[in-house]
Amino acid sequence: MALRHYTLDFKLSAAVDSSSTVPDLLSIFHEQEMTETVHETNGHGYLGTFVGKNGWLAILRVHSHGLVTVDLQCYEEDDFAQVDNLLNALESKLKVILNGLWLPALVRGAEVDRYWPTTDNRLVEYDMDQLVYEEDSAFQNIKILHSQQYGNALILDNDLNLAESDLAYTLAIMGSGRENYTGKEVLILGGGDGGILSEMVKQKPKMVTIVHIDQKVIDACKKYMRGTCGNILDNLKGDCYQILVEDCVPVLKKYVQEGKTFDYVINDLTAIPISMEPEEDSTWEFLRLILDLSIKVLHPSGKYLTQGNAENMTESLGLYEEQLGRLSCPVGFSKEVVCVPSYLEQWVFYSVWKK
Amino acid sequence: MALRHYTLDFKLSAAVDSSSTVPDLLSIFHEQEMTETVHETNGHGYLGTFVGKNGWLAILRVHSHGLVTVDLQCYEEDDFAQVDNLLNALESKLKVILNGLWLPALVRGAEVDRYWPTTDNRLVEYDMDQLVYEEDSAFQNIKILHSQQYGNALILDNDLNLAESDLAYTLAIMGSGRENYTGKEVLILGGGDGGILSEMVKQKPKMVTIVHIDQKVIDACKKYMRGTCGNILDNLKGDCYQILVEDCVPVLKKYVQEGKTFDYVINDLTAIPISMEPEEDSTWEFLRLILDLSIKVLHPSGKYLTQGNAENMTESLGLYEEQLGRLSCPVGFSKEVVCVPSYLEQWVFYSVWKK
Known part of the structure; x- marks a missing residue:
């Protein structure tokens, strides 16, 4: 059961009062009946965590320099419409403030690993959908993963060697x-x-x-x-x-x-x-x-x-x-x-x- | 001031008692003098959040199905050695349990956006390092970003059109x-x-x-x-x-x-x-x-x-x-x-x- 981790990031313009944005966003989490904890940050802005009865975790941070970050962790099997509603509600409240960035979810703990960072350590998500073969030889770990667009790909000791x-x-x-x-x-x-x-x-x-x-x-x-x-x-x-x-x-x-x-x-x-x-x-x-x-x-x-x-x-x-x-x-x-x-x-x- | 968001994910084998792994990991956060909050999850495993005086936020979850996820949010300007020490300490404690996945950090709220998802909505990080040009014409938002390996790239309404x-x-x-x-x-x-x-x-x-x-x-x-x-x-x-x-x-x-x-x-x-x-x-x-x-x-x-x-x-x-x-x-x-x-x-x- 993989975890889906969504991130929404927004930058407040100087004209926006950051203390006024928090209550607006809080109401969305309260509507979901999530339990709120406000944390002491020693001058590093607002930090609230929200835990749902379904195991969802949301984190809202309004950093003192005007960056607003929202994290939502839910499960892959959860009702996608419910997740989408929550994220859309957050986004529309935040969009009136300033344009933000809603990235594709990080899928954490999935059966088939889709993240194979580049040599210069950039995070890239592949379209791998199946572990075709795996074995440890006397020399290395050998994996063959199937990718929708690249065909089968040979991975030796977690290094992508070549795809079809x-x-x-x-x-x-x-x-x-x-x-x-x-x-x-x-x-x-x-x-x-x-x-x-x-x-x-x-x-x-x-x-x-x-x-x-x-x-x-x-x-x-x-x-x-x-x-x-x-x-x-x-x-x-x-x-x-x-x-x-x-x-x-x-x-x-x-x-x-x-x-x-x-x-x-x-x-x-x-x-x-x-x-x-x-x-x-x-x-x-x-x-x-x-x-x-x-x-x-x-x-x-x-x-x-x-x-x-x-x-x-x-x-x-x-x-x-x-x-x-x-x-x-x-x-x-x-x-x-x-x-x-x-x-x-x-x-x-x-x-x-x-x- | 961008936020660096690290993720470390581990799967516990059935043989490992998940309740015994938590205290081991907690000690690492305690050494950092982070303030701990343990959250009620209604049967969805252990969830602890840890806040440092420097504004760092760590989240430790041991999900009931054996997935362990660790999040660390710190700032781009923070001492990298200190961040690395903490992550290495976590990884080595967790590595004895089972192999895990330590992904490159998500950089959130950076000046130059490096994440331009693919058409099929996969998360990919580019090596963009400079906003060369930006203007709103009567028809669209026009951006030109510099990439280390692709040269300048034309981005129209946040859609990557073509690079050099x-x-x-x-x-x-x-x-x-x-x-x-x-x-x-x-x-x-x-x-x-x-x-x-x-x-x-x-x-x-x-x-x-x-x-x-x-x-x-x-x-x-x-x-x-x-x-x-x-x-x-x-x-x-x-x-x-x-x-x-x-x-x-x-x-x-x-x-x-x-x-x-x-x-x-x-x-x-x-x-x-x-x-x-x-x-x-x-x-x-x-x-x-x-x-x-x-x-x-x-x-x-x-x-x-x-x-x-x-x-x-x-x-x-x-x-x-x-x-x-x-x-x-x-x-x-x-x-x-x-x-x-x-x-x-x-x-x-x-x-x-x-x-």
């Missing part, structure tokens, strides 16, 4: 149509949702090797993210691809030792690194390690392609670009900002090459 | 690259931001006529939305275009009377119609009127292009498609879903042609 609507992500991390994969050797780190692989095989590459650590992610995507992977994950091996279910760090080290190189290395690992190697004890060290190993297995004329971060995370992006300047081999890079439908924030992608 | 990042909108309403405007006669209804015009003149059309009602919108966009319009709005008339600052309804009627036709009619009017004609007393009637007049001035082999609505507004989209079946002349149509960066919801665009 997000072909734009796949195309961007493949270089936005500027690269030609025909006849090429490609290494993909992560990429367990099969999105990149599914697009890439259309171009007839020589061999695509995916190194993904978590079999359970692959299995979940094979079943529930077919809008992203099509049928490509039905087999771990095909004419021009192989999926290795392994930690990518030892695999990369083996390739370095063997002197094996690739035309493209695509880093599609999740933002929060997962690895069992002891040396990667911080996000940045892991990132640097992967970058360094990737550049080592990159053919001199090859390209390293990766997602960066949200466009608003300017500090993190700056730090990442600093790392690019500290590799064992000098590199050049370009970046591009792309709108990935389900992300609700602009995302930066990088292309890196050896100088 | 939204070339995707312009390309979609022009037919996503499937149409060729070279040498063509084009009529644009609305379009005062200059986005379509700025793209279209690149293709050397014969003549583009824009009919836009509100000079103040054009002036604001000319100055503050140059990422969208470039310099095209600097002149109301050019070699291959003219901007008529008029109500489009009488203009359309005049064209019908004269028998004038266009290769393309692009309806870029705002979702909420503005017109001074008395016959359009409802949104749908206005919409039908515009549609009918537009189809009448459309060359038999021409195309009518328009934005529809959010993909999630399935009922509205269905009603719109019904209207298409009721025109004075039979039409065919196709639709496309496009991700417009600043919209934070998928948007539907229509192409309509005479059968």
